[in-house]
Amino acid sequence: MCYPERIVPGETSPGILALHLARYVFAERWCRDGAVLDLGCGTGYGTFRISRVAESAVGGDVSAEAIVYAQSHYGAPNLEFRTLDATRLPFDDGSFDAVCCFETIEHVDDPGALVREAARVLRPGGAFVVSTPRANETTHAPANPYHHVEFSRADFAALLAASFGSVEMYGERRRQTRAHRLLQRLDVLGLRRRSSLIRRASVLTGTPAMENAELGDVVISREDADSARVLVAVCRR
Secondary structure (H helix, E strand, O other): OOOOOOOOOOOHHHHHHHHHHHHHHHHHHHHHOOEEEEEOOOOOOOHHHHHHHOEEEEEOOOOOHHHHHHHHHOOOEEEEEEEEEEOOOOOOOOOEEEEEEEEHHHHOOHHHHHHHHHHHEEEEEEEEEEEEEEEOEEOOOOOOOOOOOOHHHHHHHHHHOOOOEEEEEEEEOOOOOOOHHHHHOOOOHHHHOHHHHHHHHHOOOOOOOHHHHOOOHEEEEEHHHOOOOEEEEEEEO
16 A cells, blocks of 8 residues: 555665664653654554553554554554644643654644644653754755655754754764765765766665665764754753
């Protein structure tokens, strides 16, 4: 079954799955032993991962079809999936210890409403862990037809800071060898990106091809926030 812009384990390359699952692994420290809401949970694989460390986990998505898939593939006593609108959450104030929202905020018409709702349903001391693709400059006409907006680091931080007093920004990237990074610096003409033959040379440096990457090949760190393709923020009120 096809889910545009959604990850379906078993139908998605291991490397792409690893990039997405790495955000859930990163978020586990804020979800452990707490009540967790996963906004834009898609097919549910990440919410299921979080449920292994959380006291309870709720996965929510606007797509009823994706929720049916999640319910039929992932089950646990402390796990629930619900169809919902991330900008109008059906939960009381202070319902959760952590809210996760990965690769979702760029899809909604009102990103500010999503952030405000995440802040509203968090308990004091709770964390909002959110990711989105990084753009050099914020655009409301991104090349990806499924995205309504793509944020620069500064604008993403400002959006989050409007509802949260503390915003820590991280960047996600693939782990690369020194030889691979040197190859990228030397590629001033961009030939590696335009030629599949030259692009495959990166494998010879010891960095696995993207489709073969594993969880251990993904890094989320503060040092990469200015250059990474994906921004990951940890927000507290």
